[in-house]
Amino acid sequence: MENYKYLVLSLTKRRHVIPHDEILICILLNFFMVYCLRGKNKKMENKKFTISVFTENTIGLLHRVTTVFTRRKINIESLTVSETETQGVSRFTIVVNGSYDKIAQVVKQIEKQVEVLKCFFYEDEQIVYQELALYKMPTKVFANSESVEDIIRESNARVLAIEPEFIVIEKTGREHETQALFKKLEPFGILSFVRSGRVAIAKPMKRLQTHLEELESVSLFE
Amino acid sequence: METLLQEVTTEKKPSSQKLNITGAEAVVLSLLAEGVECVFGYPGGAIMPVYDAFYHYQDKLKHYLVRHEQGAIHAAQGYARVKGKAGVAIATSGPGATNLITGIADAMIDSTPVVCITGQVFRHLLGSDAFQEVDVISVSLPITKWNFQVTRAEEIPTAIAKAFYIAQSGRPGPVLIDITKNAQNERFDFEYHKCTKIRSYFPRRKVDMNAVEAAADLLNSAKKPLMLVGQGVILSKAEKELKEFAEKSGIPVASTLLGLSAFSTKHPLYVGYLGMHGNYGPNIKTNECDVLLAVGMRFDDRVTGDLKTYAKQAKVIHIEIDPAEIDKNVKTTVAIIADAKEALIALTEKVTPKSYPDWLQEFADADRIEYEKVVSKDFAPNTEKIKMAEVIKMLSDKTEGKAIIATDVGQHQMTTTRYYQFTETDSNITSGGAGTMGFCLPAAIGAKVGRPDRQVIAIIGDGGFQMTMQELGVIMQYKIPVKIIILNNNFLGMVRQWQQLFFDNRYSSVDMENPDFIKLAEAFSIKAQKVETREELSSALDAMLESPEAYFLEICVEKETNVFPMVPAGAGVGDIRLE
Numbered sequence: 198m199e200n201y202k203y204l205v206l207s208l209t210k211r212r213h214v215i216p217h218d219e220i221l222i223c224i225l226l227n228f229f230m231v232y233c234l235r236g237k238n239k240k241m242e243n244k245k246f247t248i249s250v251f252t253e254n255t256i257g258l259l260h261r262v263t264t265v266f267t268r269r270k271i272n273i274e275s276l277t278v279s280e281t282e283t284q285g286v287s288r289f290t291i292v293v294n295g296s297y298d299k300i301a302q303v304v305k306q307i308e309k310q311v312e313v314l315k316c317f318f319y320e321d322e323q324i325v326y327q328e329l330a331l332y333k334m335p336t337k338v339f340a341n342s343e344s345v346e347d348i349i350r351e352s353n354a355r356v357l358a359i360e361p362e363f364i365v366i367e368k369t370g371r372e373h374e375t376q377a378l379f380k381k382l383e384p385f386g387i388l389s390f391v392r393s394g395r396v397a398i399a400k401p402m403k404r405l406q407t408h409l410e411e412l413e414s415v416s417l418f419e
Numbered sequence: 420m421e422t423l424l425q426e427v428t429t430e431k432k433p434s435s436q437k438l439n440i441t442g443a444e445a446v447v448l449s450l451l452a453e454g455v456e457c458v459f460g461y462p463g464g465a466i467m468p469v470y471d472a473f474y475h476y477q478d479k480l481k482h483y484l485v486r487h488e489q490g491a492i493h494a495a496q497g498y499a500r501v502k503g504k505a506g507v508a509i510a511t512s513g514p515g516a517t518n519l520i521t522g523i524a525d526a527m528i529d530s531t532p533v534v535c536i537t538g539q540v541f542r543h544l545l546g547s548d549a550f551q552e553v554d555v556i557s558v559s560l561p562i563t564k565w566n567f568q569v570t571r572a573e574e575i576p577t578a579i580a581k582a583f584y585i586a587q588s589g590r591p592g593p594v595l596i597d598i599t600k601n602a603q604n605e606r607f608d609f610e611y612h613k614c615t616k617i618r619s620y621f622p623r624r625k626v627d628m629n630a631v632e633a634a635a636d637l638l639n640s641a642k643k644p645l646m647l648v649g650q651g652v653i654l655s656k657a658e659k660e661l662k663e664f665a666e667k668s669g670i671p672v673a674s675t676l677l678g679l680s681a682f683s684t685k686h687p688l689y690v691g692y693l694g695m696h697g698n699y700g701p702n703i704k705t706n707e708c709d710v711l712l713a714v715g716m717r718f719d720d721r722v723t724g725d726l727k728t729y730a731k732q733a734k735v736i737h738i739e740i741d742p743a744e745i746d747k748n749v750k751t752t753v754a755i756i757a758d759a760k761e762a763l764i765a766l767t768e769k770v771t772p773k774s775y776p777d778w779l780q781e782f783a784d785a786d787r788i789e790y791e792k793v794v795s796k797d798f799a800p801n802t803e804k805i806k807m808a809e810v811i812k813m814l815s816d817k818t819e820g821k822a823i824i825a826t827d828v829g830q831h832q833m834t835t836t837r838y839y840q841f842t843e844t845d846s847n848i849t850s851g852g853a854g855t856m857g858f859c860l861p862a863a864i865g866a867k868v869g870r871p872d873r874q875v876i877a878i879i880g881d882g883g884f885q886m887t888m889q890e891l892g893v894i895m896q897y898k899i900p901v902k903i904i905i906l907n908n909n910f911l912g913m914v915r916q917w918q919q920l921f922f923d924n925r926y927s928s929v930d931m932e933n934p935d936f937i938k939l940a941e942a943f944s945i946k947a948q949k950v951e952t953r954e955e956l957s958s959a960l961d962a963m964l965e966s967p968e969a970y971f972l973e974i975c976v977e978k979e980t981n982v983f984p985m986v987p988a989g990a991g992v993g994d995i996r997l998e
């Protein structure tokens with residue numbers, strides 16, 4: 198895909214030196230390739246997906262859900278579990294890398310588990326998501342320079358705790374943002390760093406309940 | 420407890436109730452409420468209260484004491500397969516529970532409904548490495564459809580009600596309920612409500628008529644359609660509907676290993692059996708048909724061979740109850756996610772009556788080639804010893820394809836499934852997806868317990884027999900008239916075949932020095948006979964078939980015959996070898 202972008206760019210840049218009919222051929226070729234690559238790449242290339250699993254809150258279910266990934270040798274990048282707005286229903290937010298086809302299959306296998314209510318998967322554009330990072334640093338960094346304070350301000354981070362020996366800075370944001378702050382603070386000596394898994398909310402407005410009602414209306418139970 | 424109840428809908432009226440009883444008695448009453456008539460099991464410390472309850476209910480619930488817990492689970496599987504309802508296996512904690520594992524995995528991959536009940540250490544000892552404590556919930560997790568640990572008596576009825584509902588609905592499978600000893604001893608007021616629905620579980624979809632229309636359109640304009648039927652047809656009891664659909668649509672029917680017996684092999688539309696050692700016609704025609712209609716099957720790799728060259732030219736219609744099977748291995752054009760029976764009824768209405776004489780002729784031509792190259796040789800009495808195929812052919816003729824045939828795993832299994840001409844459903848009991856050696860003998864016992872009215876014949880290799888032969892004790896103790904045929908080639912035949920074909924004849928640990936099987940059977944008071952020549956075969960089979968009791972035949976067969984046709988592992992179905 199990257200190569201292809203470069204191709205388009207170079208074609209458009211050189212446009213003025215190419216005779217007209219060649220441009221036309223190039224443009225047609227462009228469209229054709231966009232068409233081909235889309236179909237192919239979209240399903241086969243590895244991407245980041247966020248999977249939301251809605252489950253009954255039962256012991257052992259975490260294990261059931263994760264074995265679906267381990268069986269297929271898919272590495273889980275992050276996983277968070279929390280209660281939802283519905284009592285007794287938990288939400289797993291799982292971030293993984295994989296091809297669309299593979300993840301779609303995994304999602305079906307997760308949904309097949311008896312105590313899973315519903316499972317969705319999203320690309321980054323389809324969700325609003327956030328992570329949280331904590332940075333533990335020696336308290337003396339404040340005394341010795343002003344720049345740490347500036348960095349905290351500029352990064353929209355905040356100081357969560359101040360102890361005689363250390364301070365804890367908190368930053369919410371996407372991975373590249375928390376990572377950028379890490380880079381900035383690193384020269385001052387980070388004692389400890391931790392980042393949470395991703396939490397995500399899907400953009401589509403349809404509620405879980407509606408999905409379940411739909412499923413129920415097309416299902417038979419005996 | 421909270422979650423167990425919250426999500427479950429049950430029948431309003433209790434089907435059974437009794438005040439102030441122990442959890443152990445509740446287990447038995449729950450089983451009775453589910454219509455269970457017999458269980459297969461083995462006692463031990465952590466399950467003893469339940470065994471004490473069995474003692475009190477022995478007139479209502481028959482317990483078969485197996486000789487190894489693997490025997491219990493396979494017997495429960497055999498029972499489930501012929502009855503079309505869940506079989507029950509019971510074991511104690513620790514090694515008792517882990518001995519069930521192979522059978523649970525087998526039931527999972529072959530979609531067999533079984534309910535396993537295991538004892539567990541006291542609740543307060545959980546996690547402390549107590550005597551015979553194994554975390555069987557974690558161990559069985561990836562190979563059960565559902566499992567649950569009960570730690571309080573009050574949870575027992577709901578857990579068992581869910582277990583039966585889950586095991587038997589949708590795509591069936593094994594479930595396991597692990598019950599701590601304190602829960603078996605505690606007293607409570609028992610009430611049993613059958614489970615009718617679980618909030619998070621959608622076992623079956625209504626037939627989507629749009630999908631049916633789309634499928635019918637494809638079929639109605641097809642020139643060379645081919646239908647592949649799997650065990651889903653048997654599980655949904657759709658044999659009659661399959662026959663009606665096939666006869667109206669005129670589409671040739673091929674079967675998977677586990678689909679065998681769903682459609683009579685003698686039906687003019689039956690074109691054979693698929694897969695690695697299946698028939699030549701349906702394998703090569705898979706890559707020539709224009710519409711492939713798969714019913715209740717999952718495109719296992721033993722059926723498809725190399726997916727890259729599998730049915731690429733065909734539009735694929737997939738009727739399947741489990742949404743996770745759709746597009747898993749083969750991309751579909753139309754998916755009908757539904758029970759096979761309901762889907763077939765709907766589809767039968769929409770298809771136009773057709774027939775495909777030329778297309779069927781192509782199968783007949785392929786059959787002729789297979790006959791010349793393979794079958795005629797398999798049947799020819801031209802070797803010193805009897806060939807497996809001769810035995811199966813004769814057995815098939817003598818029983819008119821009407822017996823329940825249980826097989827183990829190996830050459831004898833493939834030969835049997837190739838040559839036994841099944842004419843009645845629920846008759847093929849074999850370990851398909853897992854290929855579990857040792858499956859046959861206990862599974863045949865379970866099948867005979869389930870269907871005492873039918874002739875049940877176990878056909879086993881000398882290798883596999885020795886994996887679970889201790890279950891002859893069950894046949895002896897309960898006088899179960901199973902007929903047993905050992906096809907003795909003194910080899911782990913199928914492995915030997917691979918070593919011959921793919922490892923340059925290097926026979927590595929495949930020859931077997933066997934015990935005296937006849938003495939062995941006789942030690943269990945089972946009538947036994949050894950057959951070494953062709954002349955003896957027919958009368959020996961007659962004696963076996965006519966015997967009202969169990970009967971054991973050891974048939975000495977050619978040592979180094981190979982099963983053909985064969986799609987070599989990793990090759991495409993089009994590359995099937997005839998020799």
Ligand SMILES: Cc1ncc(C[n+]2csc(CCOP(=O)(O)OP(=O)(O)O)c2C)c(N)n1
Pocket residue numbers: 827828829830831832854855856857879880881882883884906908910911912913914
């Ligand atoms: C539990 C188990 N272990 C190993 C195998 C691998 N295996 C498949 S077929 C076979 C040989 C079976 O020999 P036998 O039972 O004598 O039957 P035959 O092939 O000779 O008919 C073996 C070892 C298996 N399927 N199951």
